[in-house]
């Protein structure tokens with residue numbers, strides 16, 4: 001008797017369970033255009049804007065708010081910690097603050113006509129290490145076009161539609177002209193050359209921070225100096241001379257035969273006379 005009763009009630013309970021599971025499961029995967037049921041709607045509909053979308057709230061309709069003028073983002077750095085882990089952040093902070101226009105832009109105000117007044121000399125201490133750093137960076141980022149020697153005949157430079165400037169030209173040494181100022185070379189290294197609205201040379205600010213760009217300038221000057229030193233005036237140690245003279249002989253004989261047939265193929269011959277920007281001697 002008792003067992004029949006309990007069997008019945010167990011069956012009934014199972015049926016109710018199965019029914020409710022069926023009802024619940026039936027909702028899953030269904031598609032409906034009806035608005036969802038909101039039992040506690042307070043936090044469902046909080047205002048939210050996605051970056052780069054429009055806003056009706058702000059007068060300028062921009063969702064992303066422009067940072068206040070001169071705001072500096074500090075990220076996670078603590079300005080005071082000397083711990084090694086903090087070094088990159090601390091350096092970044094100094095760079096972001098940009099105290100000292102000359103060091104960070106290569107300029108010192110503007111001229112009467114509104115053009116930037118480039119500074120004459122590198123504003124940071126020039127050490128052998130800085131020049132070495134500059135050499136590394138120059139050989140990575142500049143030599144492809146300008147050549148390791150700065151003559152403008154790098155792999156890409158040779159294929160350029162016009163002749164690239166020669167860094168040993170007087171205009172890049174004469175500090176009375178803007179092209180001869182350290183600040184200008186720094187500026188070109190970071191922002192490239194824009195002529196009549198056209199980006200002629202790409203800028204390398206993404207790859208060269210300020211210190212590295214000054215290092216490139218220091219090496220640029222070293223390259224120029226190295227060409228101006230006569231081999232026999234004592235600046236080159238006696239022990240280095242034979243090897244250097246041998247290299248020069250090799251370089252001379254490597255270019256000599258190439259120069260003769262070059263009149264037939266167009267590449268090297270065409271690039272030189274069409275030089276409009278390079279400012280030949």
Ligand code: HEC
Nearest residue numbers: 141142144145156165179185188189193200201204216277
């Ligand atoms: C992709 C090729 C390319 C690379 C790489 C390149 N340059 Fe140039 N550079 C040019 C071209 C092209 C010009 C000539 C621009 C023009 O038409 O006036 C030029 C011009 C210059 C000038 C002369 C600017 C003037 O006003 O006369 C300097 C200085 C210079 N580059 C420095 C650098 C330095 C430093 C680097 C490395 C950080 C570098 N360039 C990397 C293509 C390059």
